[in-house]
Amino acid sequence: MTETQSQSQWERVGGAPAVKAVLDRFYEGVLGEPQLAGFFENVEVENIKPHLAEVLSVVLGGPGLSPDVDLATYLTDAHARLGVSESDYALTGKVLLDTLAEFDVPDDIVETITGALAFVQPFVVAA
Template sequence: MSIYESIGGAGAVQAAVDDFYARLLSDPQLAPFFADVDLKRLKSHQRAFLAAALGGAQIYQGRDMAAAHAGLEIGESDFDAVVTHLVATLTGLGVPQETIGQIGGLLAPLRSDIVTVPVTT
């Protein structure tokens, strides 16, 4: 059984995306990234991306992560905040910690495509 099926399929992904974006939009650090974004379209892309990434039958046809996030100046702390909100969303929806870890393992490699602001020392 895929992760997609184990968490409840399309309904669970939709609930997760809705809760996730509510969290992101209420976070003062992250909300500015979404100021001029068509959220309905973005949520649709996010649902398709997650469904495909988690083993659902859907095919993600959006841009690759580097292209989708180019020019947004996303830093390490921004990425980490998004991860925190995703974990909180999944935990709140009753997804087992082991499954959350598996999802994190699938998404963690995207950090290098999404984070575009170099770490300063």
């Protein structure tokens, strides 16, 4: 097995430092979108970045949420009061994918994240 094959996707993207850099840029992009910026009024973005980092860690095979944490409940509880529409979610996903492209994240890892976005959408978008 090559080093790339033996490494988790989390390790291949550079672990916590790389994910932090991506998330810093991602939140700049989200805050720059008028449709999305309102979700972050009166929110200290630095306090929520670690939560998305944890989710990405789980998705990419890194250290993350405790195995006994129910991801669906975790995400539903975090987003229930926000009223996120499908359009809001799609735009957020686009900003994330654009950010991943900006950082030259490998295609297989982008596919993993795209799959995760589809999987978690029902837990984020308002019913």
